[in-house]
Amino acid sequence: MSHLIGELSPPVRLLCGTGPTNPDPRVLRAMGAPVLGQFDPAFTAIMTDVMELGRQVFRTVNPRTFAISGTGRAGMEAGIASLVEPGDRVLVANCGRFGDLFVDLATRYGGIVSQVTAEWGKVIDPQQIDAALQRTRPKIVAVVHGETSTGMLQPMLDEIGRTCRRHEALLVVDAVVTLGGMPVDTDAWQIDLGSAGTQKCIGCPSGMAPITYGARAEEVITSRKTPIISNYLDLAQLQRYWSPERLNHHTLPTSMTYGLHEALRLIVNEGLEARWTRHQRTGDALKAGLEAMGIQLFGDPKHRLPMITAMMLPEGVPDEEGRARLLEEFGVEVATSFGPLRGRIWRIGTMGYNAELRTVLTVLTALEHVLRSFYARVPRGAGVDEARRVYERAAS
Amino acid sequence: MSHLIGELSPPVRLLCGTGPTNPDPRVLRAMGAPVLGQFDPAFTAIMTDVMELGRQVFRTVNPRTFAISGTGRAGMEAGIASLVEPGDRVLVANCGRFGDLFVDLATRYGGIVSQVTAEWGKVIDPQQIDAALQRTRPKIVAVVHGETSTGMLQPMLDEIGRTCRRHEALLVVDAVVTLGGMPVDTDAWQIDLGSAGTQKCIGCPSGMAPITYGARAEEVITSRKTPIISNYLDLAQLQRYWSPERLNHHTLPTSMTYGLHEALRLIVNEGLEARWTRHQRTGDALKAGLEAMGIQLFGDPKHRLPMITAMMLPEGVPDEEGRARLLEEFGVEVATSFGPLRGRIWRIGTMGYNAELRTVLTVLTALEHVLRSFYARVPRGAGVDEARRVYERAAS
Structure with missing residues (x-):
């Protein structure tokens, strides 16, 4: 026989781990708003607002700025899964667990991964990235902006961005912990694809991943020689869903989208x-x-x-x-x-x-x-x- | 300059499309409960309850019963991505758009797909599946229980389950629209892996995907010759997160987990x-x-x-x-x-x-x-x- 399970009653905590953080009460309130269908004009207008708010927070004019329907990890994977083809060379700047995750993701999707590493608790010297770029000529350079595992901030992303352009590599940045809490200057730093998570400085519960990418990344995504393996994280499809085309894909998580909308709006208003x-x-x-x-x-x-x-x-x-x-x-x-x-x-x-x-x-x-x-x-x-x-x- | 975006104010609709449906107000209320860290004992207890409630709703004793942190599509992909290795033969019973999705997913993950089809608006004759099993000897048979695109219910899953066992194939079932709204008898029908979505008969907003699988599927997942490509949807990892081992993976969407907990609890109480x-x-x-x-x-x-x-x-x-x-x-x-x-x-x-x-x-x-x-x-x-x-x- 089934046993009855009682009403949910989670205690109030002060969340000072590495995320989730306590959302602004207005974010939780927004998540309780009436649910809409995904193609309701009132909902697609909210999607459009999320894209515009996302651009402001990522400091970019990228038309391709939206959110993945999964956590920060899903955002990172969507980027790698959509950019990396089997045999592509990927350079990872790795000094912590999320550098390791980039290595894992790029390897799973068939990338030939090389690494520039530093001891945990240190950061990567941009000159090392330059040297590795000359040596290995990667298609993609993946950098963790804030390495949550060690508390370290990777400096000089602007310089790394310039270096990547010079070598015609795409710069992919994990901004999961930094976006909304410190400058993430997507366009000025020439970040080709950046992704984040909702449950850290964005101040929303976990469950979505803001993402942005520019024309160079989009060109790579839409002109691949091999198909993108993941369907759920396929940016070539998702960018057509998050656009006036409204290509049918998954059913966007309505309440999470409300929460993200409110969280981004509070950031922009602040x-x-x-x-x-x-x-x-x-x-x-x-x-x-x-x-x-x-x-x-x-x-x-x-x-x-x-x-x-x-x-x-x-x-x-x-x-x-x-x-x-x-x-x-x-x-x-x-x-x-x-x-x-x-x-x-x-x-x-x-x-x-x-x-x-x-x-x-x-x-x-x-x-x-x-x-x-x-x-x-x-x-x-x-x-x-x-x-x-x-x-x-x-x-x- | 940034323009200010107004407060979220979605209108109230009666949602009679194919999902999301209007959640019970108690589900939205539960989603506003205080956020907890993912390894807080108060939260892992909620995860354990979700697993137990999921077993009751799926009518199974499978220890591996939990939820994917994405929509119904992510649940289907997690199953296929984790079971199918390149070169594996997959048979899809296809009479609608979600049959097409199984074909797409299995193909993306390297499966050699054959199909038993029926015109949209009809269902698949189980004898055709039996004949195709004899002919193609697939490792996996994928069946859509409720084909949302046509409104058709695939009958005789019990017979299909017996046929699959006889041919030593795994039966994978898309129960996205049926779970919580009509019998989905996982154990009695010998379904090896079943997945669903939250926004239909479960009555929660979109964003998670209940999943269950038995020992035969688990054995396949954990003894693959090639690694699972997706990290985010890797059941071999996720089953260790959703277990006393609490392997660190993504940050579970807290508020969605609350919503799913309440929605499942309301089903079991009803x-x-x-x-x-x-x-x-x-x-x-x-x-x-x-x-x-x-x-x-x-x-x-x-x-x-x-x-x-x-x-x-x-x-x-x-x-x-x-x-x-x-x-x-x-x-x-x-x-x-x-x-x-x-x-x-x-x-x-x-x-x-x-x-x-x-x-x-x-x-x-x-x-x-x-x-x-x-x-x-x-x-x-x-x-x-x-x-x-x-x-x-x-x-x-």
């Missing part, structure tokens, strides 16, 4: 610069607070992401038990990392609606109590005091 | 038999009402789906203009079809929350007025009277 500043100040305050508590930050100090802060776990504090205590006692979620960093660092996300001083003060307070409960030597109140000071100094 | 009866009675009443209006139904009368009713468009009524008038004047959405049937038939869905007499009465009233406005000879009131009579007779 103003991109204001939003980037908010993320930067919040991240700076968090990092300063952690250091004032005697906690060591992970990775190259020159290239830290504003929205993901990676801290070394103090000696003697158990990873899983520590995070469980944060969650159970304070309702605060933080994340560990993968592979070599699993259990060694915690990653604290301050993204979207949570990129505010109040988040930092709550997290630092909770951390102080939890770390002290495991006998770590953390001074009382120092983190909060310093975070507030840094945040307010930046405001003045 | 009772499967009661729900099937409700769909059948509603579809019968609609069909009787249409015939009383002098409207001809499309397709083989012995094999009509309860939840999708396909009617011939009366002479002289323009398709697009007619549907636009239904939408604008009555807020009622119906669908046309594809290919040879485009503009010739209208398809009326009565699914999930809308599988009620009130939907039928509203649709018939709106149809009567709109068809008459194009000078079709439709008697006043006859459709509603007959639909009410048929519905009430079935209740007594």
